[in-house]
Amino acid sequence: MKRNFFLYIGAIIVGIYFLFPLYVLVLLAFNKPEYTVLTLYPSLFLQAPTLNNLITALQGNAFIDPFMKSLETATLVGLITIALAIPAGYGLSRISRSIAYPILVLLLVTNMMPGIVIGIPIAVDFIKLGLFETVEGLALAQTLITLPLATFILQGTFSAIPRDIEYQARIDGAGLFHRLFSVLLPLAAPGIAAAFLISWMFSWDEFTYAVLLMPYHSTLPVTIYIDVTRGNILAGIAFSLVFTIPVIILTFALQKYLKGEYLAGGLKG
Amino acid sequence: MKLNTSFFLILPAVIYVLAFAFYPTAEAIYLSFKSPHGGFTLFYYKELFSTFDATKAIINTVIVTVGALALQLTIALIVASILTREFFGKRAFSTIVIIPMGVATVVAAVAFKFIFETSGGYANTILHSLFGLNVNWYQNSLMSLFTVILSDSWKNTPIVTLILLSGMTSIPKELYYAAAIDGAGPIRRFFYITLPNLRRFIGISLILRGVQEFNIFALPLILIGDHPPLLTTLIYNLYQTTFPEVGLALAGATVLVAFILVFIGIVLILSGR
Amino acid sequence: MTLEMIDIVKRYGKLTVLNGITEKVMTGEFFVILGPSGEGKSTLLKILAGIEKPDKGKIVLDGQDITDKPPEKRNVAMVFQNYALYPNMTVKDNIAFPLKMRKMKKEEIEERVMKVAKLLGIESILDKKVTQISGGQQQRVALARAIVREPAYFLLDEPLSNLDARTKAIARGELKRIQKELKGTFIYVTHDQKEALSLADRVAVLHAGKFEQVSDPKTLYECPKTKWVAQFVGDYPMNFIPGDVIGESVYEIGFRPEWVEVGKGNLPCVVQSVEAVGESRYLICDFKGYTVVLLSKEFHDVNEEIRFEITKYRKFKDGILAEDCNLS
Numbered sequence: 001m002k003r004n005f006f007l008y009i010g011a012i013i014v015g016i017y018f019l020f021p022l023y024v025l026v027l028l029a030f031n032k033p034e035y036t037v038l039t040l041y042p043s044l045f046l047q048a049p050t051l052n053n054l055i056t057a058l059q060g061n062a063f064i065d066p067f068m069k070s071l072e073t074a075t076l077v078g079l080i081t082i083a084l085a086i087p088a089g090y091g092l093s094r095i096s097r098s099i100a101y102p103i104l105v106l107l108l109v110t111n112m113m114p115g116i117v118i119g120i121p122i123a124v125d126f127i128k129l130g131l132f133e134t135v136e137g138l139a140l141a142q143t144l145i146t147l148p149l150a151t152f153i154l155q156g157t158f159s160a161i162p163r164d165i166e167y168q169a170r171i172d173g174a175g176l177f178h179r180l181f182s183v184l185l186p187l188a189a190p191g192i193a194a195a196f197l198i199s200w201m202f203s204w205d206e207f208t209y210a211v212l213l214m215p216y217h218s219t220l221p222v223t224i225y226i227d228v229t230r231g232n233i234l235a236g237i238a239f240s241l242v243f244t245i246p247v248i249i250l251t252f253a254l255q256k257y258l259k260g261e262y263l264a265g266g267l268k269g
Numbered sequence: 270m271k272l273n274t275s276f277f278l279i280l281p282a283v284i285y286v287l288a289f290a291f292y293p294t295a296e297a298i299y300l301s302f303k304s305p306h307g308g309f310t311l312f313y314y315k316e317l318f319s320t321f322d323a324t325k326a327i328i329n330t331v332i333v334t335v336g337a338l339a340l341q342l343t344i345a346l347i348v349a350s351i352l353t354r355e356f357f358g359k360r361a362f363s364t365i366v367i368i369p370m371g372v373a374t375v376v377a378a379v380a381f382k383f384i385f386e387t388s389g390g391y392a393n394t395i396l397h398s399l400f401g402l403n404v405n406w407y408q409n410s411l412m413s414l415f416t417v418i419l420s421d422s423w424k425n426t427p428i429v430t431l432i433l434l435s436g437m438t439s440i441p442k443e444l445y446y447a448a449a450i451d452g453a454g455p456i457r458r459f460f461y462i463t464l465p466n467l468r469r470f471i472g473i474s475l476i477l478r479g480v481q482e483f484n485i486f487a488l489p490l491i492l493i494g495d496h497p498p499l500l501t502t503l504i505y506n507l508y509q510t511t512f513p514e515v516g517l518a519l520a521g522a523t524v525l526v527a528f529i530l531v532f533i534g535i536v537l538i539l540s541g542r
Numbered sequence: 543m544t545l546e547m548i549d550i551v552k553r554y555g556k557l558t559v560l561n562g563i564t565e566k567v568m569t570g571e572f573f574v575i576l577g578p579s580g581e582g583k584s585t586l587l588k589i590l591a592g593i594e595k596p597d598k599g600k601i602v603l604d605g606q607d608i609t610d611k612p613p614e615k616r617n618v619a620m621v622f623q624n625y626a627l628y629p630n631m632t633v634k635d636n637i638a639f640p641l642k643m644r645k646m647k648k649e650e651i652e653e654r655v656m657k658v659a660k661l662l663g664i665e666s667i668l669d670k671k672v673t674q675i676s677g678g679q680q681q682r683v684a685l686a687r688a689i690v691r692e693p694a695y696f697l698l699d700e701p702l703s704n705l706d707a708r709t710k711a712i713a714r715g716e717l718k719r720i721q722k723e724l725k726g727t728f729i730y731v732t733h734d735q736k737e738a739l740s741l742a743d744r745v746a747v748l749h750a751g752k753f754e755q756v757s758d759p760k761t762l763y764e765c766p767k768t769k770w771v772a773q774f775v776g777d778y779p780m781n782f783i784p785g786d787v788i789g790e791s792v793y794e795i796g797f798r799p800e801w802v803e804v805g806k807g808n809l810p811c812v813v814q815s816v817e818a819v820g821e822s823r824y825l826i827c828d829f830k831g832y833t834v835v836l837l838s839k840e841f842h843d844v845n846e847e848i849r850f851e852i853t854k855y856r857k858f859k860d861g862i863l864a865e866d867c868n869l870s
């Protein structure tokens with residue numbers, strides 16, 4: 001059928017576009033350097049697959065340090081984000097739409113502020129506050145990116161929990177503590193997990209604040225940047241690959257949540 | 270009582286945002302006008318536009334933004350249209366289309382850096398073996414910007430695709446059936462039904478991605494450094510070189526903020542929301 | 543135990559939903575609040591539960607003012623229209639929850655839960671997740687959760703409205719049986735007049751923010767205090783015609799479809815349509831320009847001209863019952 005023909009052509013072209021760079025990454029990581037960086041026209045095929053690149057690059061502190069920094073920062077960002085977003089999402093789900101909407105828009109707008117613009121004053125302030133070059137400081141700044149989406153997701157999550165259940169819990173005699181931990185949070189758990197993981201991923205990926213607030217002994221993205229632009233290319237490539245794998249896995253796992261009830265819930269409620 | 274506790278719950282997040290977004294922005298704008306001696310000055314702005322040719326950076330940024338938006342919307346429309354149908358290999362295809370979203374910006378930048386080189390590189394390997402060509406992807410401003418557009422769109426088309434896809438699936442099939450019965454072919458149906466109903470979603474994508482395109486930083490930094498400069502990379506450079514004097518960089522930053530606000534304003538007016 | 547509502551007023555913005563509700567509910571009573579949807583019944587119930595506070599007025603339980611007491615501190619149980627079962631818990635945990643909140647001992651909780659499960663016939667599903675049971679079973683679990691606490695009074699917000707017709711009929715009977723067995727005080731809200739009449743010891747009809755009438759079902763049916771109540775209660779609204787047709791020129795006459803004899807008398811009527819319910823035929827016919835519903839044992843055709851006489855009627859003036867009505 002003619003229509004399907006165009007469809008397949010289109011799909012193949014787009015497919016190549018999306019897959020090629022990943023393939024290049026694989027080549028760069030697993031091909032001997034003679035076939036990649038040391039030659040003018042790098043080979044399009046795996047000529048001599050080797051694990052050497054990865055092995056040398058991943059040993060030692062040059063990798064472990066930035067890796068740990070990224071890990072700590074991302075986890076801290078995840079925690080701070082849900083600490084702020086859970087109450088905010090819950091509060092927004094319980095007040096009238098006309099007031100909740102402007103607040104959500106406010107959060108969205110902050111997402112649009114360029115990292116560069118905010119990062120520079122924050123860097124200056126952090127130096128004064130002693131938060132410069134610290135994981136805590138960076139985590140605080142990166143939360144800015146993660147908070148809006150996390151709040152949006154959690155607002156949707158809590159909107160989907162019927163109010164009657166909260167009334168019922170009160171009538172059944174549950175005080176605030178029990179209402180939270182026996183009823184609300186267990187029901188909101190999937191949304192909370194999604195918000196945490198998405199925030200974690202955003203932080204893992206984040207570059208701008210990292211390069212502004214922690215320029216010297218930094219997280220993986222900045223380290224990769226420095227490596228690649230200052231000549232330590234192979235290391236940069238190896239890090240990139242290791243760096244990417246958990247994120248791709250997480251993206252798949254989260255795809256369900258991103259598409260499903262949480263976004264819709266946020267839009268409905 | 271309900272109302273009060275809810276507001277207290279939202280407060281921490283709001284305070285955080287005020288402290289970490291609005292205050293620094295205000296600080297940035299304020300400091301860009303403040304001379305080292307404490308008075309009001311336009312010195313930084315003058316320097317910005319004369320010595321450092323900020324105008325060029327602005328133009329480059331606009332080129333990248335417009336180009337990237339156009340490319341992303343086009344590809345996303347095509348991909349979303351494909352995904353509304355059922356076909357063999359759809360599962361694999363929809364997975365492939367989402368993957369770039371999960372690749373870190375830095376990693377994508379590294380990959381593209383090796384694809385597009387001034388001489389050699391993976392792209393040239395293909396061109397060379399097929400046509401004997403060797404293209405210098407950075408030979409002039411426009412080419413360099415094109416490289417950035419292509420690389421940036423790689424990572425960001427998926428989110429636009431998701432938005433447009435959710436929009437497309439919300440269009441009732443009956444509209445298409447009715448149009449087909451009335452004699453409209455697939456192209457007509459696309460322009461008369463699909464596009465108009467997608468207006469809202471296209472608008473959302475434009476705002477979301479448009480602002481983010483103005484802000485792209487990591488990718489151009491890795492790919493082209495600051496030749497040619499975009500507004501963001503220019504700001505970063507100034508920051509690095511004039512630190513701890515940040516007035517110059519912040520002047521650039523303020524210009525960027527101004528642009529973003531104007532952009533948002535334009536899109537809002539155009540989409541009539 | 544008496545539960546008193548004293549002059550309850552509740553407004554939402556400009557709308558006054560409850561405009562001075564005053565009534566006493568006695569121990570062991572099945573007290574039904576009947577009214578059209580969206581007119582404040584649920585609001586009143588929420589005030590009785592403590593989820594909402596009235597703008598004016600008091601709730602007094604056995605002489606104690608509990609208006610300001612939060613729901614956790616009132617000894618009241620509530621069953622919501624959607625049952626509000628905790629989705630993340632099993633049936634057993636749901637029922638045990640209020641007892642856990644009151645920090646009862648494990649053995650006692652176990653004992654009580656079992657007792658209640660038996661009463662409602664749900665022992666077999668105790669270990670199932672509440673999302674895996676049927677609507678009828680969910681309703682029983684919600685009821686069990688309320689009963690297990692032995693509260694001072696029960697509040698039920700249209701608990702049968704989500705059931706299909708057949709389950710509803712069975713559940714109705716069971717509900718009444720359970721209430722009598724427990725000797726519990728049930729305050730039950732519904733818009734279904736049939737439900738109200740079959741379940742209640744007393745019915746309070748809520749209209750325009752007030753209790754337009756509070757009486758036992760029979761009185762409500764036979765002696766409605768207002769035209770509105772007369773037309774709201776009953777499978778078919780009470781028929782109303784100007785009194786001069788039968789010589790009561792000052793009044794408006796109300797009569798129920800079964801208070802006539804078709805075939806006798808000299809009131810003419812043209813049949814517009816016929817509704818057969820079981821063995822009865824309800825004839826909707828045109829009487830001198832007025833549409834009335836008559837109950838007939840025999841079949842009559844559409845457009846047939848029939849005669850009927852009114853054997854029982856009530857006199858109304860300006861929409862209010864204008865005679866002493868005694869149940870005979």
